[in-house]
Amino acid sequence: MQSIWESRQFHRTPDLVVIGAGIVGLFTALFYKRAHPNHHVLVLERGPFPSGASVKNAGFACFGSPSELLADLDKEGADAMLARVENRWLGLLELRKELGDAAIGFEATGGHEVYAAHDPLYTRVANGFDALNDLLRPIFKMPVFHWEDRSIARFGLAGMDHLVRTSLEGPLDSGLMMSVLLRKTLAEGVFLRPNAEVLRFEDSPMQVTIALKDGDILNAAQVVLATNGYAKELIPTIDVTPARGQVLMTAPIPGLKLKGTFHYDEGFYYFRDHAGGVLLGGGRNIDIVGETTTADATTPGIQDALECLLHDMILPRTPFTIVRHWSGIMGMGGSKTPIIERVSPRVTVAVRMGGMGVAIGIRVARKAAGMVADRPLQ
């Protein structure tokens, strides 16, 4: 039995239900609410708080390392590569403007890619380097990447011979980012229902009916699915494959030289400084099949590979203690382009961030919210 107050405020039929309280789901709800202040917008999240990749990544604000961009250029041509870089770069600028650099812990300490001299990747990057900077110039209005081999010693790295730097990238604090975004979304009138796992939804001409794990059934006028790496659980045919990324973190290291964000081995490894220690992730290429999973776990094989990299390259001859391991689930698929689509008159999906949702999440969300609102949103 609901009181009139409950049924008017909390149990009214939502105009929009967003499934998933990650960066995409929260921004989608926020942008839609701004466009329709009188609509009831509800976010359903299965965790007690946001629990997906948005709070499990390594906190990188980056738009693509030279080796990634040159590989994309070879595979897809200049237009597709440039469009993707521009989307990521504009996404990062919009994110920083919307939430504020200090509020999300963004540090403009630079992004880097490192190579050993004998690595064929180095030769490929060296050969394509100037042409890549020329192609990127219209987006950044400056040469974006610079060789800075002398910084290898400054950062205390061993076994590496070449380093490329851009001053336009840097680390951020994903926890701060998501907590600021969550508070902003709630403050602007969106409702959040945590511990609300969606088991299935059914579309009909009048409404979407949503079944929750706790037995509750909700109806909504519109639904946006923003569960990224978990999308297949609700739409089994969708082209989104879960891709687990494992991370570890060390205790603070006295005199740590590392500063900024770093990519190595075609981006399969990424590391940065955080709170005086090192945060290192990657190694998915060691076991692509095993890491195609939504299981919230780490594995000895990949964690050992990460530890070896710490010993051999990032913290040579430096004692360290690992204080934390975790993993997060990304959403990949046949294309690096996200799926932002109305799949039926009342259901829109905004998934497959391709491991770049920090950069593109805000723009994906704006587009998804615009689709629901039936007009582009600024």
Ligand SMILES: Cc1cc2nc3c(=O)[nH]c(=O)nc-3n(C[C@H](O)[C@H](O)[C@H](O)COP(=O)(O)OP(=O)(O)OC[C@H]3O[C@@H](n4cnc5c(N)ncnc54)[C@H](O)[C@@H]3O)c2cc1C
């Ligand atoms: C280790 C790692 C490193 C990364 N590095 C980078 C990087 O360098 N640059 C970059 O831009 N991005 C990076 N990413 C990717 C980025 O974090 C993601 O693309 C982004 O956070 C995805 O956001 P999302 O909102 O789409 O999904 P998520 O943050 O995963 O949110 C989905 C939410 O849906 C909820 N959910 C799932 N199923 C249900 C259900 N049935 N019912 C209710 N709720 C449900 C989940 O609990 C979760 O909170 C990285 C990710 C990882 C894990």
